[in-house]
Structures are given as structure tokens and as C-alpha cells.
Amino acid sequence: MAIINRKKIARWKHKLQLGASDLVNRGLDQHINLAVTGLSQSGKTAFITSLVNQLVNEGHGKPLNFFNAVHEGRFIAAKRVPQPNLQISRFDYDAAMARLGEQEPVWPEPTRSISQIRLAIRYTPQDSLLKYASQMSTLYLDITDYPGEWLLDLSMLEQNYQQWSEYMAQLLSSEPRHTHARDFLQTLEELDPLSAMDENRLAELSQQYTELLLTFRNDLGLSVVQPGRFILPGELEGAPVLQFVPYPFFDRLTAQDYNAADERSFIGMCRARYEEYQSAIVRKFYKQHFVNFDRQIILADCLTPLTNGPEAFNDLQQAIALIMESFSYGNSNLLTRLFAPKIDRILFAATKADHVTSDQHQNLTTLLEQVIIKAKKQLSFDAIKMKTLSIASIQCTEQGKSDYQGKQLPVLKGKRLDNHKIITLYPGSVPAKLPQPSFFKQNNFDYIQFKPMHAADEHQALANIRMDQVLQFLLGDKLK
Ligand SMILES: Nc1nc2c(ncn2[C@@H]2O[C@H](COP(=O)(O)OP(=O)(O)OP(=O)(O)O)[C@@H](O)[C@H]2O)c(=O)[nH]1
Ligand SMILES: [Mg+2]
Structure with missing residues (x-):
């Protein structure tokens, strides 16, 4: 009798666990719709490719030390699963990886239409309610890619x-x-x-x-x-x-x-x-594509305007402010989410940080903060978490030191995109403030486009700068 009861109790417990996990999965924040926002050529497609690549190849490359679920050994695996909207093309991750895997690797083509990808991320919950519901849980992540040119049009609706x-x-x-x-x-x-x-x-x-x-x-x-x-x-x-x-x-x-x-x-x-x-x-x-976001990453290339002049900076600032007016920000507690999901975390990322030596990364981050300062002020950011980072989704250069007039100077080594020659250079310093016209007269910032490094095999994580911090900020709290 006692044995039957124990078995029954175990079965009930199991059923309860499954039921509760199911309920929790449907009811709580186990789904993130991520807005990857950026003007044309800011690095959206490269970012999405790298983000998918880092998650599905976790453990096969540079460790994601700042991504807590991985660091704490609770990250189980991530895989691509069918996307919810069957009328939209699938984001062609395989094609992007194949291009990076060619003997002479190539960057993704500029995006011409919309595509989507959904990832299922399996993890062991830590100390949330989920822990008592099941040993394993899933976070679904939806991402959409689209041509950057179309993004600015959103402000025309107003x-x-x-x-x-x-x-x-x-x-x-x-x-x-x-x-x-x-x-x-x-x-x-x-x-x-x-x-x-x-x-x-x-x-x-x-x-x-x-x-x-x-x-x-x-x-x-x-x-x-x-x-x-x-x-x-x-x-x-x-x-x-x-x-x-x-x-x-x-x-x-x-x-x-x-x-x-x-x-x-x-x-x-x-x-x-x-x-x-x-x-x-x-x-x-x-x-169709710009409602119901929970999280947002705003990608901005601040290095190209350093070559193009002060007006280009001014324009980038205006464009970011215009874009941000098209999203709804606010608190995403369960009740408000059911009716009107709002973005509760924004990550501002200065992309292509592998174009500058690592001693300049802090300046690059501060420069982006200056670029977005107006946009931030215009909006009410109650209960929104924000962070600014310098990142490289796909790192193409190696950092090193070079002897110059008896001093050790930081340098970069990479393969030029135009003539495929390997060069070692110091591209110049990044101003920590919005540059004045005098900066452009005195400084010659050497913006050279690099070829991506050869991706040895598709199961290897791509070299990157701070993608682990990106993952932690955008997903970390949902993987507890
Ligand atoms: N060095 C370096 N270059 C990058 C990186 N990410 C993007 N790039 C460069 O920026 C270009 C544009 O990147 P994409 O990802 O295609 O940009 P996008 O925002 O998708 O552009 P559209 O599709 O035109 O809207 C690439 O072709 C690369 O030359 C990076 O992490 N490092
Ligand atoms: Mg693109």
C-alpha cells in the first residue's frame, strides 16, 4: 500500500511539474521578441548571424564569460526552431555562415527584404519559480532582419x-x-x-x-x-x-x-x-514587424562618421532620435504586457569596435553615449534599463603592440577588404566627445574596411568583442 502511494505521489508530482512548467512557460516571460535596430550598414545582419552563432555553438570558441547562464553552468543548448510567421522568409543563417566559411570569406550582402529567425534556448533555472516546476526550461527568442533603409520611414507615420x-x-x-x-x-x-x-x-x-x-x-x-x-x-x-x-x-x-x-x-x-x-x-x-517588442538593441556605426565629418555625426544623432520615436517604451510587468508589450531594456551598441585598438573602446562607448544623449532625453524612460557597449559581432582584426621610436604602441592587424593584403596599423584615436570641426582638420582617422576572418567550421563560435555582455544584458535576467 505504502509503495503504491509513493508511486502515485511520484506520478502526480511529475504531472504537476510538467503542468506547472507548461503554465509557467506560457504565462511568464519565457519569450523575448528582440528588436535589432540600426541604419543601413550599421551591422544588423552581422550581429544576428553572430548572436545565433554564439548561442548554437556555445562552448566551441571564446568562452562567454559574462553571460551568467553559461558562467554558472546552467546553459544547456540553443537551437533554431520554426519561426511563428510562416509567410516571411527564414533568416538565412546557413548562407551567412557559408560565406564566412569560404576560403576568401565575404560579408553578408546588404539586406533587401525581411526575414525572421526563432531560437529555443534550454537552460536550468536557478532560483526563480521555475526551479520548482521543472529541471529544464526554454526561452524562445524571435529576431527579425530587414533593410536598414526602411527603418527611418517609421517616423513618417507621425x-x-x-x-x-x-x-x-x-x-x-x-x-x-x-x-x-x-x-x-x-x-x-x-x-x-x-x-x-x-x-x-x-x-x-x-x-x-x-x-x-x-x-x-x-x-x-x-x-x-x-x-x-x-x-x-x-x-x-x-x-x-x-x-x-x-x-x-x-x-x-x-x-x-x-x-x-x-x-x-x-x-x-x-x-x-x-x-x-x-x-x-x-x-x-x-x-507586421514593429510591434510587441520586449527588448531592443540599437546598433550604430560611429566610426564611419569619423571619416565623413561633423555633419555626418549630427545626422546620425537625428536619425537615432527619429527611430526611437517609433517604439514604445515602458514597464513590462505581466499585466501591462498582456495588453501592450513595451520595451524594458535597450542596449546601445557601437559596432565594428575591432576597427580600433582596445585602448580606444572606452572612448567609442562614450562617443556613442554622446550621440544618443538627445534621443534619451526626449523619451520617458521609466523603469527601462539601458546600457551602452562597444562591440564587434564578427571580429576581423587581432590586437597587438608595435615598437615605435622606443615605445610600445597598440596596433591592429587585419586583412584589407579592398586588396586582401594583411596590414598592421594604428587607425587613430576615437574622441570621447562629439568631435568639433577642428578634429576633422587635425586628425586623420584611418577607417579601413577589413575582410572577415575565415570561419574554420560552422560549429565554431565566431571571434567577437563583448557578445557575451550583449547576451547577458538582453537575455540574462530571463535565464535565471
Ligand atoms: N570589422 C567589422 N566590420 C563589420 C562588423 N559588422 C559589420 N561590419 C561591416 O559592416 C558592413 C555592414 O554590415 P551588415 O551586417 O550587412 O549591416 P546591416 O545593418 O545589416 O546593413 P543593411 O542590411 O544594409 O541594412 C559589413 O559588410 C562589414 O563590412 C564587425 O563586427 N566588424
Ligand atoms: Mg542587413
């Missing part, structure tokens, strides 16, 4: 056509954009906004505007480039919804005339297309 035009007018009329925008502005100045507009003529104007946007981004290294789909149209290439321009001379129009303008007029046609762009493209993208 502006009507007139407000957006006025913002663009302000940008186009100040340097360094103005020099390039003169002809375009003059053409629009000569145009009667209420006159009938030919669709082909508007297509030409929007082409001229698109070329300007490309110059701003590619030649001047500026970040605020709107609308993003103009430079990365995808399947919308040539569609009328991408054929409109901002009108920079609203002061010449009365509110009455503007409101009465019909869709055949220049201003009416631009307004209608802008509104269509907002609702059919931007709002759709936002609704």
Missing part, C-alpha cells in the same frame, strides 16, 4: 504631407545637403503647386529626388534619408506610390488652396501618394 515636406525643406536648405539640392529646389520653386501635373513629369522629379538621396547617403555619409523605399524599392520599383516629392515652399500656399487641391494638381497628387505610401507601405511594415 507626420502629414505638409509636416514632412517642411522637415525635408529644412534639411535640403542647410549644408551639406543644400549644395547638391540647389537645382532640385529651383525646379520646384518654378513650379505652380496647384497646376495640373503629368504623371511622367512627377516620375522624373521623384527620380531626381532619389538621386539626391543616394548622394546624401553614399557620398556625404548622411543618415536621414527619407523615404527609404526610394533607394531600396524592391518589388515596388516604378510604382506610382514611390513617385512623389516633398514640396519645400508651403509658405507660398494658403491652407484653403492646399485643402482644396485635387489629385490632378501637383500638390494634390504628391499628398495622395504620400498618404498611400504611409498607409500601404510604412504602416503595414510597422504593424
Whole structure:
């Protein structure tokens, strides 16, 4: 009798454990939807590839010392599992790893569309409620990759056509954009906004505007480039919804005339297309992919602007502030989460830190803090944890010392992306504050693009800088 009872009790206990674990998994924070945010070429795809790589290959590379679940021996394993949305492409981790594994490794291509990946992370709970529910628990992590060009468009949802035009007018009329925008502005100045507009003529104007946007981004290294789909149209290439321009001379129009303008007029046609762009493209993208985030990492490349000048920094600052307006921040206790999930942790990461010697990492972190200071002030950050780090998702250089005039100087060694030659260099110092124009006159920051190091095999963790701290900050508290 006693034996039966013990067996029964053990079975009940087991059932209870399973049930409780199931309940806990469904009810508590065992799922993270991570927003990987960053302008084009800031390093999103490289970051996602490395994050997946570090988790699935844990134990096969540089130890993740600052990731507590690993450090405490509670991390069991991570694997890719089917993503929730079956209509979106899978993030092509295998292709990214295959490219890094080639004899001459190559970086991921710039992203052209949206993809997703879901990871299941198995761990032994430490001292949370879960400990009593089961010996093993799972944290699901969802990540979406997308072209950085589309991200800035989110702020257009807050502006009507007139407000957006006025913002663009302000940008186009100040340097360094103005020099390039003169002809375009003059053409629009000569145009009667209420006159009938030919669709082909508007297509030409929007082409001229698109070329300007490309110059701003590619030649001047500026970040605020709107609308993003103009430079990365995808399947919308040539569609009328991408054929409109901002009108920079609203002061010449009365509110009455503007409101009465019909869709055949220049201003009416631009307004209608802008509104269509907002609702059919931007709002759709936002609704499908930019709600329900719990955690966010904002990746920023602060080193490229060091080569491009003070305006590029100013623009990066504006772009980050604009982007952050599109997310909802706040407290994520269970009750509020059920109705409106909010981001409760933000990590600001200065990417590509392997481009500078390690003695400059602290300055790079401080510099990013200066870049985001305005954006942080604009938002209310009740109960939000924030951290700033300098990272390299995929480290391409080795740190070393070189003898120079009797002194040991820190140097980097890496393979140049352009000519595949191995070089040893001191790229220069990073200012801890937003650089003044004088910095650019005196200093020559040597920004050289490097080839990624050869990934010997896909089961080996990629060399990186501080990815363990990234994991700890973004996931650590959920793996207790
Ligand atoms: N040295 C170094 N370079 C990096 C690192 N991460 C990214 N890069 C460089 O930055 C480029 C852009 O990285 P991506 O990950 O493709 O950037 P992205 O944000 O996905 O860009 P889009 O897809 O265009 O929005 C790469 O091709 C590399 O040249 C890094 O950790 N170290
Ligand atoms: Mg990408």
C-alpha cells in the first residue's frame, strides 16, 4: 500500500511539474521578441548571424564569460526552431555562415527584404519559480532582419504631407545637403503647386529626388534619408506610390488652396501618394514587424562618421532620435504586457569596435553615449534599463603592440577588404566627445574596411568583442 502511494505521489508530482512548467512557460516571460535596430550598414545582419552563432555553438570558441547562464553552468543548448510567421522568409543563417566559411570569406550582402529567425534556448533555472516546476526550461527568442533603409520611414507615420515636406525643406536648405539640392529646389520653386501635373513629369522629379538621396547617403555619409523605399524599392520599383516629392515652399500656399487641391494638381497628387505610401507601405511594415517588442538593441556605426565629418555625426544623432520615436517604451510587468508589450531594456551598441585598438573602446562607448544623449532625453524612460557597449559581432582584426621610436604602441592587424593584403596599423584615436570641426582638420582617422576572418567550421563560435555582455544584458535576467 505504502509503495503504491509513493508511486502515485511520484506520478502526480511529475504531472504537476510538467503542468506547472507548461503554465509557467506560457504565462511568464519565457519569450523575448528582440528588436535589432540600426541604419543601413550599421551591422544588423552581422550581429544576428553572430548572436545565433554564439548561442548554437556555445562552448566551441571564446568562452562567454559574462553571460551568467553559461558562467554558472546552467546553459544547456540553443537551437533554431520554426519561426511563428510562416509567410516571411527564414533568416538565412546557413548562407551567412557559408560565406564566412569560404576560403576568401565575404560579408553578408546588404539586406533587401525581411526575414525572421526563432531560437529555443534550454537552460536550468536557478532560483526563480521555475526551479520548482521543472529541471529544464526554454526561452524562445524571435529576431527579425530587414533593410536598414526602411527603418527611418517609421517616423513618417507621425507626420502629414505638409509636416514632412517642411522637415525635408529644412534639411535640403542647410549644408551639406543644400549644395547638391540647389537645382532640385529651383525646379520646384518654378513650379505652380496647384497646376495640373503629368504623371511622367512627377516620375522624373521623384527620380531626381532619389538621386539626391543616394548622394546624401553614399557620398556625404548622411543618415536621414527619407523615404527609404526610394533607394531600396524592391518589388515596388516604378510604382506610382514611390513617385512623389516633398514640396519645400508651403509658405507660398494658403491652407484653403492646399485643402482644396485635387489629385490632378501637383500638390494634390504628391499628398495622395504620400498618404498611400504611409498607409500601404510604412504602416503595414510597422504593424507586421514593429510591434510587441520586449527588448531592443540599437546598433550604430560611429566610426564611419569619423571619416565623413561633423555633419555626418549630427545626422546620425537625428536619425537615432527619429527611430526611437517609433517604439514604445515602458514597464513590462505581466499585466501591462498582456495588453501592450513595451520595451524594458535597450542596449546601445557601437559596432565594428575591432576597427580600433582596445585602448580606444572606452572612448567609442562614450562617443556613442554622446550621440544618443538627445534621443534619451526626449523619451520617458521609466523603469527601462539601458546600457551602452562597444562591440564587434564578427571580429576581423587581432590586437597587438608595435615598437615605435622606443615605445610600445597598440596596433591592429587585419586583412584589407579592398586588396586582401594583411596590414598592421594604428587607425587613430576615437574622441570621447562629439568631435568639433577642428578634429576633422587635425586628425586623420584611418577607417579601413577589413575582410572577415575565415570561419574554420560552422560549429565554431565566431571571434567577437563583448557578445557575451550583449547576451547577458538582453537575455540574462530571463535565464535565471
Ligand atoms: N570589422 C567589422 N566590420 C563589420 C562588423 N559588422 C559589420 N561590419 C561591416 O559592416 C558592413 C555592414 O554590415 P551588415 O551586417 O550587412 O549591416 P546591416 O545593418 O545589416 O546593413 P543593411 O542590411 O544594409 O541594412 C559589413 O559588410 C562589414 O563590412 C564587425 O563586427 N566588424
Ligand atoms: Mg542587413
